[in-house]
Amino acid sequence: MGKNRTPYLLLLPGFAFLFTFFILPIINLAQTSTQTKIAGGDTGQYEQTLHFRNYIDAFVANKEQFGRSFLYAIISTLLALAISYPLAYAIAFKAGKYKNLLLVLVVAPFFTSFLLRTIAWKQILGEEGFVVPTLRSLGIISQSTTLTSTSFAVVMGMTYNFLPFMTLPLFASIDRIDPRTLEASGDLYANGYTTFRKVTLPLSMPGVVAGTLLTFIPAAGDYVNASILGDPTTKMIGNVIESRFFKIVDYPTAAALSFTLMAAILILVTLYIRKAGTEELV
Amino acid sequence: MTKASIEARGDLRLTRLTKTYGDFTAVDDLSLTIPKGSFFALLGPSGCGKTTTLRMIAGLEEPTAGSIHLGETDITTTKPYQRPINTVFQNYALFPHLTIFENIAFGLRRRGQKDVKEAVDKVLNLVELPHLAQRKPTQLSGGQQQRIALARAIVNRPALLLLDEPLGALDLKLRRQMQIELKWIQKEVGLTFVHVTHDQEEAMTMADTIAVMNEGQIEQMGSPADLYDNPETAYVANFLGQSNLIKGTISGNDGDSLVVDLYGQKISLPKSRSHAIDNSTYAGIRPEKFRISLLETPVRGNVLSGGRIEDVSYIGVSTQYQVEMPWGQELMVFEQNDDGVAPFKKGDAVNISWEPAFTFALRGDEDVTAGSQIEPEVQDEE
Numbered sequence: 001m002g003k004n005r006t007p008y009l010l011l012l013p014g015f016a017f018l019f020t021f022f023i024l025p026i027i028n029l030a031q032t033s034t035q036t037k038i039a040g041g042d043t044g045q046y047e048q049t050l051h052f053r054n055y056i057d058a059f060v061a062n063k064e065q066f067g068r069s070f071l072y073a074i075i076s077t078l079l080a081l082a083i084s085y086p087l088a089y090a091i092a093f094k095a096g097k098y099k100n101l102l103l104v105l106v107v108a109p110f111f112t113s114f115l116l117r118t119i120a121w122k123q124i125l126g127e128e129g130f131v132v133p134t135l136r137s138l139g140i141i142s143q144s145t146t147l148t149s150t151s152f153a154v155v156m157g158m159t160y161n162f163l164p165f166m167t168l169p170l171f172a173s174i175d176r177i178d179p180r181t182l183e184a185s186g187d188l189y190a191n192g193y194t195t196f197r198k199v200t201l202p203l204s205m206p207g208v209v210a211g212t213l214l215t216f217i218p219a220a221g222d223y224v225n226a227s228i229l230g231d232p233t234t235k236m237i238g239n240v241i242e243s244r245f246f247k248i249v250d251y252p253t254a255a256a257l258s259f260t261l262m263a264a265i266l267i268l269v270t271l272y273i274r275k276a277g278t279e280e281l282v
Numbered sequence: 283m284t285k286a287s288i289e290a291r292g293d294l295r296l297t298r299l300t301k302t303y304g305d306f307t308a309v310d311d312l313s314l315t316i317p318k319g320s321f322f323a324l325l326g327p328s329g330c331g332k333t334t335t336l337r338m339i340a341g342l343e344e345p346t347a348g349s350i351h352l353g354e355t356d357i358t359t360t361k362p363y364q365r366p367i368n369t370v371f372q373n374y375a376l377f378p379h380l381t382i383f384e385n386i387a388f389g390l391r392r393r394g395q396k397d398v399k400e401a402v403d404k405v406l407n408l409v410e411l412p413h414l415a416q417r418k419p420t421q422l423s424g425g426q427q428q429r430i431a432l433a434r435a436i437v438n439r440p441a442l443l444l445l446d447e448p449l450g451a452l453d454l455k456l457r458r459q460m461q462i463e464l465k466w467i468q469k470e471v472g473l474t475f476v477h478v479t480h481d482q483e484e485a486m487t488m489a490d491t492i493a494v495m496n497e498g499q500i501e502q503m504g505s506p507a508d509l510y511d512n513p514e515t516a517y518v519a520n521f522l523g524q525s526n527l528i529k530g531t532i533s534g535n536d537g538d539s540l541v542v543d544l545y546g547q548k549i550s551l552p553k554s555r556s557h558a559i560d561n562s563t564y565a566g567i568r569p570e571k572f573r574i575s576l577l578e579t580p581v582r583g584n585v586l587s588g589g590r591i592e593d594v595s596y597i598g599v600s601t602q603y604q605v606e607m608p609w610g611q612e613l614m615v616f617e618q619n620d621d622g623v624a625p626f627k628k629g630d631a632v633n634i635s636w637e638p639a640f641t642f643a644l645r646g647d648e649d650v651t652a653g654s655q656i657e658p659e660v661q662d663e664e
Contacts, residue, residue, distance in 0.1 A: 180375035183342055186362040187369045188389035188434070189288075198388075202379045 033255035044249040058256040069236040073219035076158035080166040088170035118228045149231035157225035165214035173207025209276045287360045291441045292353020299348035308334040310498035321475045323489035331498040332478045340369050368435035369444040374427045376419035383415040389438040405437040425456045445477040461487045482522045514557045520654035526613045527564040527650045545609040549584035551641035562646025570616040571640040574632050581635040591630045
């Protein structure tokens with residue numbers, strides 16, 4: 001009897017935590033999303049009127065930022081994948097005794113705050129940084145072109161910040177591939193490219209799926225990169241939610257936008273996992 | 283160019299093949315011809331260079347020096363995927379994401395072959411696993427995976443099939459069964475098999491020709507019976523089965539025979555079985571060739587007298603005796619239990635006799651323990 005209860009007792013702290021800090025806030029957020037202003041009330045005073053039109057109004061007013069969020073998130077996810085795959089492959093198969101050192105280097109940025117690193121990029125890409133003058137003197141960008149406050153800087157910042165979330169699952173997946181299966185592929189008349197397409201890539205799909213999700217989901221809701229490295233024309237939905245909550249004190253719209261964002265991500269992710277068919281993979 | 287090498291056929295010829303890793307020489311100036319259609323075994327302990335040799339033939343390692351020819355085609359630097367050679371890997375290396383059918387079809391599809399289904403079905407029947415076509419490798423037992431690995435290789439009809447310790451991961455009983463099946467399949471498909479193993483019994487069961495390797499070189503090559511009955515070195519005498527090696531001096535000539543003095547007792551052996559280079563020698567006799575007799579029993583052939591039974595181990599099919607000789611050496615004798623009883627007891631005074639034709643003679647400067655202290659190989663796991 002006592003023995004059977006142990007697992008549940010062990011789960012209790014986790015459940016309690018999730019209940020307090022996830023379930024309750026979500027319920028609260030859901031309630032807020034259908035509230036309307038109290039007639040004649042002060043700023044920030046709302047009452048529950050089950051006003052579901054909030055969702056439609058909020059979405060219509062911020063279509064552009066929604067679109068931008070998903071576009072930036074998709075581009076930075078693809079860029080992170082393109083950078084991380086060769087990196088993870090090299091760490092798994094070619095690094096030899098430096099494998100652990102390189103993994104530590106991948107994680108090393110986490111020792112500094114996310115905000116600080118993003119601000120550092122503002123410096124690097126700014127007028128006083130070395131990047132802009134170098135590119136200008138090489139004639140790659142015109143004298144009047146700046147890099148900060150552009151969508152380029154925002155996407156680059158997101159790619160940079162979420163890169164470890166892509167690299168680590170990819171590495172875990174590629175590292176599990178038995179190199180002898182790659183030799184076997186060569187032995188069975190597949191050249192390097194075919195071996196990659198038919199053996200390496202399919203075997204690393206769990207890592208590709210995990211990495212793209214871990215990058216895409218936070219990237220779609222991100223607002224730090226857009227606010228530090230961007231300008232009003234690069235606003236993402238995260239920025240809108242942030243300013244609705246903290247600046248305009250329009251809680252219902254912010255809550256409705258949050259739920260819409262969650263729903264959109266959930267739908268996209270579900271479709272993606274269905275398509276990638278990870279359940280078939282070992 | 284690709285086409286020429288992929289269609290190369292004929293004997294496999296290794297010429298002065300060498301592979302070094304830094305200071306370590308894995309394969310040392312090895313020359314060897316493996317005739318088309320034969321079942322050839324490279325036998326030796328781990329680290330003797332047999333797997334490196336195999337990997338160079340497969341194209342997975344590049345030789346430091348020397349060349350590899352298949353028939354008239356030089357394939358020394360040909361990419362693995364351009365060689366008409368397939369490998370059965372030690373741990374099978376099946377593709378975990380593909381079905382058994384697609385695993386076997388992999389090589390055929392890469393070469394754009396027609397009638398893939400027909401070819402795969404045929405080879406699945408050959409290995410007697412047609413019902414597993416739609417399974418994944420992880421759903422198969424070790425023995426089944428082994429057969430699929432074999433099927434995946436032979437379906438391509440390569441000029442050469444390489445087997446890298448293919449039975450190492452199987453239990454003893456299954457291994458014995460697979461040895462017989464592999465031999466049968468080799469006869470059935472008529473391909474050249476090159477088999478790397480550390481298991482001398484496995485090599486002897488299956489191969490037509492065995493090359494015993496030691497420290498990157500071939501110690502001796504021949505049929506299993508040749509190697510067993512007439513080993514040229516102590517290493518071969520000890521690595522293939524067990525041998526009694528007795529120090530002696532060649533003291534005379536008698537027609538086709540040599541007379542050898544073993545601690546004052548004279549024995550004879552055929553000249554053709556002597557590999558000694560001077561008068562000093564080790565006379566070698568396999569334990570099962572010895573006969574034990576009590577002192578009063580008359581005996582024929584070579585006789586060593588003055589023995590005393592030191593130890594008796596009854597192991598069912600035979601009884602193993604340790605017999606101490608007057609010069610202090612203990613000889614090993616295996617007697618078949620034809621009549622069901624162990625007739626000698628510990629402490630019995632006995633003579634040992636054997637047919638002179640079963641004797642071989644090694645060089646007197648050999649290390650008599652060479653090849654006998656090798657530990658059984660554990661499964662390579664990196």
